[in-house]
Each structure stands twice: as structure tokens, then as C-alpha cells.
Amino acid sequence: MAGRVIVITSGKGGVGKTTTTANLGAGLAALGRRVCLVDADIGLRNLDVVMGLENRIVYDLVEVVEGHARLRNALIKDKRLEGLFLLPAAQTREKDAVSPEQMRTLCAQLAEEFDYVLVDSPAGIEHGFRNAIAGAHEAIIVTTPEVAAVRDADRIIGLLEANDLPNPRLVINRLRPQMVRRGDMMDIDDVIEILAIDLLGVVPDDEAIIVATNRGEPIVISGRTKSAQAYRNIVRRIEGEDVPFMQLEEDGWVDRLRNLVGIGRKKTRGA
Amino acid sequence: MLEFIGKLFRGEEDASKRVAKERLRLVLVQDRMSLSPQALNAMKEELIAVISKYLEIDEAGPEVSLERDGESVALVATIPVKRVTGLARAGR
Ligand SMILES: Nc1ncnc2c1ncn2[C@@H]1O[C@H](COP(=O)(O)OP(=O)(O)O)[C@@H](O)[C@H]1O
Ligand SMILES: [Mg+2]
Numbered sequence: 337m338a339g340r341v342i343v344i345t346s347g348k349g350g351v352g353k354t355t356t357t358a359n360l361g362a363g364l365a366a367l368g369r370r371v372c373l374v375d376a377d378i379g380l381r382n383l384d385v386v387m388g389l390e391n392r393i394v395y396d397l398v399e400v401v402e403g404h405a406r407l408r409n410a411l412i413k414d415k416r417l418e419g420l421f422l423l424p425a426a427q428t429r430e431k432d433a434v435s436p437e438q439m440r441t442l443c444a445q446l447a448e449e450f451d452y453v454l455v456d457s458p459a460g461i462e463h464g465f466r467n468a469i470a471g472a473h474e475a476i477i478v479t480t481p482e483v484a485a486v487r488d489a490d491r492i493i494g495l496l497e498a499n500d501l502p503n504p505r506l507v508i509n510r511l512r513p514q515m516v517r518r519g520d521m522m523d524i525d526d527v528i529e530i531l532a533i534d535l536l537g538v539v540p541d542d543e544a545i546i547v548a549t550n551r552g553e554p555i556v557i558s559g560r561t562k563s564a565q566a567y568r569n570i571v572r573r574i575e576g577e578d579v580p581f582m583q584l585e586e587d588g589w590v591d592r593l594r595n596l597v598g599i600g601r602k603k604t605r606g607a
Numbered sequence: 608m609l610e611f612i613g614k615l616f617r618g619e620e621d622a623s624k625r626v627a628k629e630r631l632r633l634v635l636v637q638d639r640m641s642l643s644p645q646a647l648n649a650m651k652e653e654l655i656a657v658i659s660k661y662l663e664i665d666e667a668g669p670e671v672s673l674e675r676d677g678e679s680v681a682l683v684a685t686i687p688v689k690r691v692t693g694l695a696r697a698g699r
Contacts, residue, residue: 483631490635519622526628530635 339370339447342454342574343472343501347488349459351480352509355545356567357456358386360476362554363571365420369451372411374443375425376468377458378433384424388552389414398426401438407445416557421450431463436470443471452574461495469496475504476536481511481522490531505536507570512541513585537570539563540584640673640680647671654684663689 344357354377361373375383378398384390392412395405400423407423414420423446426433446453457468469475475496479489489506496504508527515521528535539545542563548555556567562584569579642650651671658664668687673680 483627483634486631487634487638491638494639516624519624522624522627522631526624530628530631 338444339449339451339453340474341443341447341472342452342474342476343376343457343469344454344476344478345457345465345468345492345496346459346478346485347461347492348479348485351478351485352507352539353459353478354382354386354456355549356476356478356507356509356539357383357454358554359556359567360571360574361452361454362387362414362417362420363556363567364452364454364574365414365417366557367571367575368419370419370449371452371454372421372423372446372450374423374446374453374455376439376455376464378425378429378431378464378467379427380458381425381427383456384412384422385552386549387414387422387554389422389424390552393424396424396426397442398429398433401434401442407442416553431458431467434467436466439467439470441471461491465495466499469499469501472501475501476507477504477533478507478509479527479531480509481516481524481527486522486527486530493531493533503534505534506531507536508538510541511538511584517585536573537566538581538584539566539570636675636680640675642673647673651684654686658686662691665689 344353344360346353357373361371365371373383373387374397375381376397377383381396384393389412394412395410397410399405400407400410411421411423414422443453443455453471455468455472458464477489477492477496479485493504496502506528508524511524512521516523524535524538540563542555542561544559544561545555545563548559554567555561555564556571558564562582565582569582572579651669654671655664655666655669665687668685670683670685672683674683675681
């Protein structure tokens with residue numbers, strides 16, 4: 337049976353597509369799945385660094401597509417997790433070095449060998465985006481709880497629908513429970529209400545993610561933080577499990593005081 | 608101290624997320640209604656085809672556009688009718 341090709345996209349840059357792709361890929365591999373990560377951000381390759389595999393690149397996606405390298409020779413095997421591979425983007429080529437048709441063929445080829453093919457999309461809605469979605473069967477949209485990011489996500493949802501990728505699922509990234517509690521950040525319900533799509537998970541804003549990224553190690557592999565747990569939950573949901581949303585914040589003294597005084601306030605729903 | 612307690616229990620009304628949500632809602636109304644000229648034209652053609660089954664219309668005349676009024680969007684179509692066709696009368 338052919339594997340699932342899932343594109344991770346957002347419209348806006350810097351919201352966490354690459355971080356999400358790396359962690360979901362590593363998380364799926366940790367469950368024993370065969371996973372290939374595809375960096376579709378041609379000219380701005382990133383996923384290799386986030387995965388800590390940048391020193392092992394020999395060939396890239398464009399060379400494979402152009403027939404200058406064989407696919408199996410371009411795939412980098414992650415030594416930490418059995419069954420995890422990366423197909424890096426080209427760094428010195430233009431986005432239009434690859435066509436959507438070529439991406440479709442490439443993804444189909446990979447899907448024959450892997451359970452999951454995760455495609456990390458570049459920002460924007462132009463050629464690079466169309467390449468990234470070309471071979472996908474499913475889409476995950478990443479957004480942060482900010483006006484510009486949610487607006488772009490809405491645009492992307494429309495474009496995915498127009499390209500036969502209906503029902504994308506949403507990952508809300510960099511949520512800050514304390515700001516939500518203060519009323520200074522849109523909460524999960526606000527974002528879901530506005531975008532009207534299914535929630536796949538919520539990842540809190542967490543310094544540990546930046547630290548892990550500095551080291552080139554996806555936090556999902558051995559992190560003990562809530563953010564790592566959030567990725568593990570998302571992975572299980574992708575696998576079809578019904579995982580309850582965890583609470584993102586412990587009850588602080590303010591909560592206890594509020595409860596004591598009887599002033600209820602909505603808790604931050606979790607990841 | 609009073610101010611501090613006020614802050615602690617302050618409602619969400621004066622917080623920035625309300626502003627964010629409201630701005631987002633408004634901007635999305637605008638974004639979502641922008642149909643590409645091709646899509647608008649295709650819709651116009653199909654509308655003409657459907658309406659022509661019932662009414663004889665002036666093929667050159669129809670105007671179709673999306674108009675915004677605050678938060679709501681309306682599809683406004685002006686389609687000059689020449690005469691009611693037999694099919695429509697028979698269908699009564
Ligand atoms: N949940 C998070 N908490 C803290 N930092 C994050 C989180 N998600 C992403 N980041 C950081 O945000 C920056 C942009 O993330 P990245 O995945 O490269 O976004 P994109 O691929 O959408 O451009 C990176 O520095 C990354 O480490
Ligand atoms: Mg990226």
C-alpha cells in the first residue's frame with residue numbers, strides 16, 4: 337500500500353512549518369514508521385539544519401528531479417531513528433528549477449517506499465507552494481495565534497481546496513498560555529472559530545524548541561517538555577488515534593485564588 | 608493595590624485579543640469575497656445558462672458582482688430579460 341504524502345504549509349513565513357515537519361517526522365519514525373522528509377523550500381534549505389543533517393548532504397532534490405542523481409543516493413538516513421530519511425532541497429537553485437508535475441512524480445515514487453512523506457512547504461503562495469502541494473494527499477496548516485498568520489492560513493485553506501486538497505488540519509504553534517489568560521492572545525477556540533477547520537494540535541511557545549533546534553535535534557526525540565509531548569500527541573492523532581487535548585498550563589496561585597473566590601475563567605485548552 | 612486586583616480580574620473586553628479577533632474577522636470578509644475575474648466570469652456564464660432555460664435574456668447585458676456592506680457580502684446580478692419563454696410558462 338502506498339504511503340501518505342502530507343504537506344506542511346502556512347502562507348506566512350516563520351510560523352514553524354520546518355520545526356513542525358522535523359518533529360512530526362521524527363515522532364512518526366519513533367513509532368516505527370518509515371518516514372521521508374522532503375524539503376521543498378528550494379533555494380532556502382532549512383530542514384537539514386533543523387534535523388542536524390546538514391553535513392551529510394551529497395545530492396539534492398533538484399539533482400534527483402533532473403536525473404543527475406538517483407533518488408536512493410540523495411536520501412540522507414537519520415542515524416538516531418530507524419526508518420527516518422531526508423531529501424534535502426537545493427540551496428543554489430531557483431524555485432522554478434522544479435515543476436509541480438515533477439514533484440508529483442517524485443512524491444508518488446517516495447510513497448511507494450515510505451509510510452509517510454512529509455513535505456515542508458516554503459512560505460508564500462507562488463511556485464514553491466504549488467510545488468510543495470502538487471504531490472500531497474493531505475495538508476497540515478501551521479499558524480500562530482496572530483492576525484497576519486491566521487489571515488494567511490485562511491488564504492491557504494482556500495487555495496488548498498481549489499487544488500483538490502480539502503479538509504486540511506490545523507496546528508496552532510507558539511501559543512502562550514499566560515498571554516491567553518491575560519486576554520492578550522487569541523485562544524484555540526478563537527482561531528478554530530475563524531478558520532473553521534479541524535484542530536490537529538497545539539504546540540506551546542517554548543524556549544526548549546529553540547535550544548533543541550540549535551543542537552539540530554528535534555525536541556520530540558527525547559524532550560520532556562510540554563512542547564515535546566504536544567508533538568507526540570499530534571503524531572498519534574495523525575496515526576488515527578483519538579488523543580485528548582492536554583492542559584497547557586498548571587493551575588497557578590491566581591487560578592486557585594479565583595476558584596476560591598468563585599470567579600471562573602476559561603482554562604487554556606491544550607495540545 | 609486596587610488597580611492590581613482590577614488587573615487580575617479584568618474582563619477580556621479591554622484586552623488586545625478582542626481587537627485582534629475583530630480586525631481579523633473584518634479583513635477576512637474582504638479576503639474571502641475577492642473572487643478571481645476568471646471565476647467571476649465562469650459563474651456569470653453558468654448563471655446565464657441556467658436562467659436562459661426559463662427566461663429569454665439579453666446575453667450581452669448581464670452584470671455580476673460581489674458587493675460588500677459592512678460585514679455581509681451580497682452577490683448582485685443585473686440580468687435584462689427580453690421575455691418569458693414557453694418552458695417557464697409550461698412549468699407553472
Ligand atoms: N513552538 C515554538 N516555540 C518556540 N520557538 C519556536 C516554536 N516553533 C518554532 N519556533 C522557532 O521559530 C522560528 C521559525 O520556525 P520555522 O520552523 O523555521 O518556521 P517556518 O518554517 O514556518 O519559516 C525558528 O527559530 C524556530 O526555532
Ligand atoms: Mg521553513
